[in-house]
Amino acid sequence: xxxxxxxxxxxxxxxxTAQEDTHEEGMLEWVQKGDFYMEKGRLQLAVTEYEKAxxxxxxxxxxxxxxxxxxxxxxxxxxxxxxxRASLREEPGQLVLYSRIGEVHLAMGQLDSAIASVDYxxxxxxxxxxxxxxxxxxxxxxxxxxxxxxxxxxxxxxxxDNPEAHRxxxxxxxxxxxxxxxxxxxxxxxxxxxxDVEGFNNIAFLHSQQQRYLPALEYxxxxxxxxxxxxxxxxxxxxxxxxxxxxxxxxxxxxxxVKTETxxxxxxxxxxxxxxxxxxxxQFSLAPNAKDGGDLGFFGPGELLPxxxxxxxxxxxxxxxxxxxxxxxxxxxxxxx
Numbered sequence: 001x002x003x004x005x006x007x008x009x010x011x012x013x014x015x016x017t018a019q020e021d022t023h024e025e026g027m028l029e030w031v032q033k034g035d036f037y038m039e040k041g042r043l044q045l046a047v048t049e050y051e052k053a054x055x056x057x058x059x060x061x062x063x064x065x066x067x068x069x070x071x072x073x074x075x076x077x078x079x080x081x082x083x084x085r086a087s088l089r090e091e092p093g094q095l096v097l098y099s100r101i102g103e104v105h106l107a108m109g110q111l112d113s114a115i116a117s118v119d120y121x122x123x124x125x126x127x128x129x130x131x132x133x134x135x136x137x138x139x140x141x142x143x144x145x146x147x148x149x150x151x152x153x154x155x156x157x158x159x160x161d162n163p164e165a166h167r168x169x170x171x172x173x174x175x176x177x178x179x180x181x182x183x184x185x186x187x188x189x190x191x192x193x194x195x196d197v198e199g200f201n202n203i204a205f206l207h208s209q210q211q212r213y214l215p216a217l218e219y220x221x222x223x224x225x226x227x228x229x230x231x232x233x234x235x236x237x238x239x240x241x242x243x244x245x246x247x248x249x250x251x252x253x254x255x256x257x258v259k260t261e262t263x264x265x266x267x268x269x270x271x272x273x274x275x276x277x278x279x280x281x282x283q284f285s286l287a288p289n290a291k292d293g294g295d296l297g298f299f300g301p302g303e304l305l306p307x308x309x310x311x312x313x314x315x316x317x318x319x320x321x322x323x324x325x326x327x328x329x330x331x332x333x334x335x336x337x
Contacts (some may be wrong), residue, residue, distance in 0.1 A: 001029040027053045032065070050066050061091040068100070077108050095121055099134050106138065114138050129159035136168055148172065170202060179206050182249060190222075197226045201236060205254045208243055217243050245298040252336040254294035256280060257287040257329050264323040264330035271320055277334050286329065295336070308333065 034049035050058075050067045064087035071080035081104045086237060088097050098121035105114035118135045124130060132155035139148035155165040166188040173182035183206050189199035204219035218238045227233040245252065254277065257266050267280055278293030285294050301309065308331070311321050315335040324331050 019038065027056045027058050031054070031058065034067075038070065043070055046070055047074060047076070054289050059086065059090065061087045064090065065094075065097070072100075072107070077104050080104050081108075095125060097133070098124075099131070101177070102134070102138060106141070109140065115142065117308075128161045129155045129165065132158065133162055133165040134166060135163070138305060140168065140172065140205070145176075161192055163189050163196075166192065168200070170199075174202070174206060179210060182206055195226055195325055197223050197232060200226065202237070203207040208239075213243050213247050216249075224246065239299070246337060248300070250300045251309075251332055252280075253296050253310050253315075254281060254289075254299045254336060255287065255296065255308075255331045255333045256285040256294050256330050259286065259329050261323060261325070261330050264332060268320075268332055269324055271332065277320070294334075298337075 007086045014205060030049045030053040034046045034053070034277060037043070037049060047070050050063075050070065051223040052069065053063070061276060064083045065276070068080045068083040068087065070081065071077070071117065073292060081101065084097050084101050084104065088094060095159060098117050100119040103109070105117060113139045115135070115187050118131065118138055122128070122135055127312045136148045136151040137157065139145075139151065141241035148168075152165050155162050156169075159165075166185045167247065168183045170189060171186035173185065174177070177302070179234045183203055186199045186203045189196060190203070193199065200223035204216045206224060207213070207216035207219060220236055220243065224233055227236055242252070243263070256264075256267055256277070258267065263284070267284055271277060281290055281294035284290075287294060296304075299309075303309075305326060307324065310315050311333050312335050313322055313335070317335055317337060319335055321331075321333040
């Protein structure tokens with residue numbers, strides 16, 4: 001009987017161990033499949049496999065962080081929030097997760113919760129420059145400019161080479177009309193992150209706003225050299241074309257052409273009420289460029305009807321003309337540069 005009892009105990013123990021091994025092998029297989037699908041860019045399939053492992057008991061902080069990132073990429077924000085919090089319970093010292101939780105709250109439109117999450121991280125590590133700049137970013141989103149500026153100053157006092165702090169101070173100063181300070185910070189950003197398109201592009205834009213067109217063109221060229229996205233590259237090319245046109249003395253305008261003065265007057269009233277010129281041109285203009293919002297592109301002296309050019313010259317940038325009667329019909333013009 002004693003021998004039989006020991007044999008039964010051995011069989012039961014072996015059975016439990018075997019089940020545990022099989023269970024762990026299953027979890028490992030699901031995780032490996034998830035890794036495979038993630039590498040192939042098949043994110044939803046990766047999520048499905050990871051969730052099988054999660055349901056089976058996988059719960060280490062690295063695994064939870066991995067699946068939370070996938071949830072964020074696939075727009076499953078409540079699940080991302082839940083797994084990030086579970087990861088923090090697993091390993092409370094993961095400071096970066098507070099910022100990620102803030103990002104999720106921000107994506108969910110919960111700005112106050114995002115600020116609270118990152119501010120909690122700041123209280124944990126008050127001497128961390130990156131946390132101060134992350135908090136400042138959220139405060140700028142909330143239009144809390146004074147505390148945002150204070151945290152950015154603190155971020156730079158802790159680390160004068162914090163690129164995100166320089167980026168955000170460039171934005172802050174450009175919004176508060178401190179153009180030279182904005183340029184200074186964007187130049188620092190360009191020094192610290194030489195491949196960053198944004199710094200060079202923003203310097204160019206600010207120079208052009210100050211009518212310093214040659215340095216604007218120089219920095220637009222530097223931005224374009226660093227642009228890998230074709231859409232960004234095209235946008236920079238358009239800005240360079242605009243600057244060259246200004247240097248060459250060319251103008252740019254758009255117009256709406258209609259048959260009757262009554263129709264033109266009605267559109268003019270709608271423009272004065274704040275409706276969008278581009279939209280109204282697409283809806284009502286009879287000109288071939290209506291689909292482009294009436295945009296004529298750049299033109300020099302003598303290229304268009306004299307009365308049209310004279311009307312453009314008399315307008316300030318962004319200004320809209322009165323209704324003009326031309327041989328083509330009745331037009332309303334807006335100057336663009």
